Amino acid sequence: MFKKNLADLKAYQPGPSPEEIRKAYGLRRLVKLDSNENVYGASPEVRKAILNDTLLPELYPDCRDSALRSDLSQRLGVPEDQFLFGLGLDEIIVLISRAFLASGDSMVMAWPTFYEYYCHAQIEGAATRKIPVDASGRHDLKAMLAAIDETTRVVWVCNPNNPTGTYLTHRELADFLDQVPNDVVVVLDEAYIDFVTADDFPRSTELMAAHPNLVVLRTFSKSYGLASFRIGYALSSRRIIDEIDKVRPPFNNPRLSQIAAFAALQDQAFKDTCVRKNREVRDMVSEFLDEKKIPYYPTQANFIFIKTDRPEEVAETCKKNGFLINPFETGIRVTLGKKDDMTVLLRLLGRIFSEAPAEPSI
CATH class of the missing domain: 3.90.1150.10 (Aspartate Aminotransferase, domain 1)
Structure with a gap:
């Protein structure tokens, strides 16, 4: 049953x-x-934007998140068709798992890291290979590479890692991506990127240009303080974004969430x-x-x-x-x-x- x-x-x-x-x-x-x-x-601008908005509760929200998409595209230098928005990163993790994982597949992740990666692989029937973090609490990239085989469809990298807070450098991540097979999707979860002060932190949008199999995740829940509005986004090649978009529910980001995120983005x-x-x-x-x-x-x-x-x-x-x-x-x-x-x-x-x-x- x-x-x-x-x-x-x-x-x-x-x-x-x-x-x-x-x-x-x-x-x-x-x-x-x-x-x-x-x-x-x-930001106080979020409250102002919401209170000044005409609710229009009878209308569906903007399915493309157009204002956010345009603004972020200009800020990050990434084409508008390489964005996908979701109900926080939790929904995007669900969508990635649904789009790329099935029974008989496998995925690779560090441990400990964000539990949702494992949870949704299980739901899709895929095997999970948990690679313990090293003694310094960082992803063991060498061991993660060794765990990839012909069944592997997705590799998850949380950077900075939750719960350890440790990070991988640009060079470490670039070398890792060079060795991952091109038909394996690497998901780089950067939920906490705005708190980073390290000079050698990965320049992920730069890495995207060289690695079409890289998906970068970011959110408005953390540094922008919008956790209750549940809005995050993915960046990747158009081919991968289009594939994930096939399983995305239409109108998945409420109007007020889009308004709140746009207002927060203006108040850097x-x-x-x-x-x-x-x-x-x-x-x-x-x-x-x-x-x-x-x-x-x-x-x-x-x-x-x-x-x-x-x-x-x-x-x-x-x-x-x-x-x-x-x-x-x-x-x-x-x-x-x-x-x-x-x-x-x-x-x-x-x-x-x-x-x-x-x-x-x-």
Whole structure:
């Protein structure tokens, strides 16, 4: 009766709402640092644009996302017909999986990385080859290349990687792409690219010109603070975009989402301010962790991965003290919050880790 491919999958469990947690623990305030959201919100121009818009609820939205498409094309120097828009990157991951993966196929990904890559390969009946990150929390590109065979259709590269925050350089990624077979789609997920400050980060639109099998993903959910509007986009060769477009639902981006994204895009000063504040907090957190000798992965994103062999315990202690963070198998991922909040959290982490600091093996 049910699709066999779903047997080992579980539905996404959002857990209690922040308000429910606050009440359950008797907290006056709960700082949400578990979902890599932009703690500074969205540009004030977004609210103005939405309030000034004529809703026209009876009409379908612009199926082509025309205003966004035109603006981004000029900013990025990529032709308009090489864009595809979706309900956040989650939907685009679904569409890529649907377009290129089937039973008998395989895909390659790092581990840990964004879970949705694995989830939708399973739904399509494709095999997943999870390649552990190296000791520095980075993609093991050599091992990922070795895992590619004649059944491989898609390779996922998250850069900066979620949850480790580490990144691949332009040269590393270019060399990797040179060795991937041309008939294998490489998806480069750059959800956190706007927080990057490294000079040697990949110039992905440049790499697209040399590698027609490369798909680049970006989103308005992170640096632009539009997570609730669910809008992201893919860049690739026209051949690949056309193929993915075959499985895209029409009118998939609501009118208000398009308006919000366009308004956010016009206010680069606000985004730059968010990025600057994130960098300042990142440096502050890194200095603290170094001083306390608490192991972590250096990050280029708006979150940091702290290594510990007791992640659930640490996360629970933080929750009881008003901070919601995300535990993983080998550590905790903490969104880089506002400076005042992070100052309090660091004092708490200092006490927690002074009790029994431990660095797990990968």
